[in-house]
Amino acid sequence: MSTKPQPNHDREAKLVELHEHLVASVExxxxxxxxxxxxxFAARFCTRSFNNTLLIWWQHEAAYRQGRVPNPMPTYVAGFKQWQALxxxxIAGQRGYMIFAPLTARFATSAPMDANSWRRLDRNERPxxxxxxxxxMVGVRPAYVWDFSQTDGRPLPELPRPSLLxxxxxxxLWDGLAAIVRDESFSLSMVTDVxxxxxxNGVTDFRARAVIVRDDMDASARVKTLAHELAHIRMHGPESDASSHRGIGEVEAESVALMIGAAHGMDTSDYTIPYVSSWANSVQGKTPTEVIQETGERVRRTAAAILDQLPTTQGAGGDPPGLDRREHIQRMSATAVTASSERQPEQLEARSL
Known part of the structure; x- marks a missing residue:
C-alpha cells in the first residue's frame, strides 16, 4: 500500500483564499x-513581504469595521508563540490574520558551485x-499573526519616535543617505540654479556616476530627493528593465523615498505618486496586478536594505519591541512546523515571506 502523503486540502483551500484576498487588495x-x-503602511511593516503587508492591512481594516479591534491601523504584529515569548x-476569540509563510526543505551537495548538483533530502535523511x-524554500503555507491590540499581558518597551517640525x-538622515551614495561610487553635489x-529636483547620471540635488529646497525635500536618487542607483542602472519603462522607474524611486521618509516619521502628505494604473497597464505580457505586486516587493526590498544601512532612529518595522526575529527565524528553519487550523494557533508559528 502506498505511503505517499495525501495533499492537505484544508491548507490548499486556505492558500486559495489568501490569493483571492491578495488580488482583491492589490486591485x-x-x-x-x-x-x-x-x-x-508597508513602511511600518518593512520586515514583512509586500504581499503579506497587504494581507495584514486588508484583514485589519475588516476587523476594525466589524468592531473586533479598537484602532484602524495595526501597531505590531507577531505569531502566537512570539507574543507568548514577550x-x-x-485574547480568547481574536482571529489571527492569515499570511503566507514559507515551506522549506533541506538540500545537500558536495559541489555547491554547481547549481544542478543539489539534491533534496528526505525528512530523516542524513547528508x-x-x-x-x-x-x-519549496512552497508556501498559511500561517497567522495577531496585532498588539488582540493581545494582553506584559507591557512592551517604548521605542524612541522621531518628532519633526x-x-x-x-x-x-541626509548624512546617512549621502554616505551610501558615496559607497556606491557616486559623487554627490548640490546646485542652486534649477x-x-x-x-x-535631483538627477542621477550613471555615466558620470554623479548625483546632483537642488539646494534651494526645505531640508525634508532635499532628503526625500536624495532618497529618490539613491533608489535609482540601487534599482535602475542602464541594464535594468526600468530603463525601457521610465514611468515604472519614477514610481519605484519615489515609492522608496516615501517608505524611507515614513519610517523616520516624515510627513509624506505632499509627496507626488503617479497613478499606478497608467503604468501598470503599459507592461506587455503581465497583468496590472502582477506588475503592482512585483513593483511593491522590489520597492520594499530596496527600502528595507537602505534602512538597514542607516544609523538613524526609525520605527520598529512592525515587529514588537524585544522580539529577536533572527533568533526566531533560525529556530523555525531548524524545526519542522506543521500548519494546522486557526483553532490551534500554537502550531501556526512561522516567519513570513
Missing part, C-alpha cells in the same frame, strides 16, 4: 492616493560524507 491600488497609503497572550546542507529632516537640472 484597489489604482490611484496615487491608494498606492501612497499602501506604501506608508509575556503576552492572544553523505563531505556534503554541505542548506535550506531552500514642518520642513525639517530627520537627524542624521535650470542646471532642467526643472528636476
Amino acid at each position: 484597489t491600488l489604482v490611484t496615487g492616493d491608494e498606492w501612497k497609503r499602501a506604501l506608508e 509575556g503576552r497572550r492572544v 553523505r560524507a563531505g556534503e554541505i546542507v542548506r535550506p531552500r 514642518h520642513g525639517e529632516a530627520p537627524p542624521g 535650470s542646471e537640472l532642467r526643472g528636476a
Whole structure:
C-alpha cells in the first residue's frame, strides 16, 4: 500500500483564499492616493513581504469595521508563540490574520558551485560524507499573526519616535543617505540654479556616476530627493528593465523615498505618486496586478536594505519591541512546523515571506 502523503486540502483551500484576498487588495491600488497609503503602511511593516503587508492591512481594516479591534491601523504584529515569548497572550476569540509563510526543505551537495548538483533530502535523511546542507524554500503555507491590540499581558518597551517640525529632516538622515551614495561610487553635489537640472529636483547620471540635488529646497525635500536618487542607483542602472519603462522607474524611486521618509516619521502628505494604473497597464505580457505586486516587493526590498544601512532612529518595522526575529527565524528553519487550523494557533508559528 502506498505511503505517499495525501495533499492537505484544508491548507490548499486556505492558500486559495489568501490569493483571492491578495488580488482583491492589490486591485484597489489604482490611484496615487491608494498606492501612497499602501506604501506608508508597508513602511511600518518593512520586515514583512509586500504581499503579506497587504494581507495584514486588508484583514485589519475588516476587523476594525466589524468592531473586533479598537484602532484602524495595526501597531505590531507577531505569531502566537512570539507574543507568548514577550509575556503576552492572544485574547480568547481574536482571529489571527492569515499570511503566507514559507515551506522549506533541506538540500545537500558536495559541489555547491554547481547549481544542478543539489539534491533534496528526505525528512530523516542524513547528508553523505563531505556534503554541505542548506535550506531552500519549496512552497508556501498559511500561517497567522495577531496585532498588539488582540493581545494582553506584559507591557512592551517604548521605542524612541522621531518628532519633526514642518520642513525639517530627520537627524542624521541626509548624512546617512549621502554616505551610501558615496559607497556606491557616486559623487554627490548640490546646485542652486534649477535650470542646471532642467526643472528636476535631483538627477542621477550613471555615466558620470554623479548625483546632483537642488539646494534651494526645505531640508525634508532635499532628503526625500536624495532618497529618490539613491533608489535609482540601487534599482535602475542602464541594464535594468526600468530603463525601457521610465514611468515604472519614477514610481519605484519615489515609492522608496516615501517608505524611507515614513519610517523616520516624515510627513509624506505632499509627496507626488503617479497613478499606478497608467503604468501598470503599459507592461506587455503581465497583468496590472502582477506588475503592482512585483513593483511593491522590489520597492520594499530596496527600502528595507537602505534602512538597514542607516544609523538613524526609525520605527520598529512592525515587529514588537524585544522580539529577536533572527533568533526566531533560525529556530523555525531548524524545526519542522506543521500548519494546522486557526483553532490551534500554537502550531501556526512561522516567519513570513
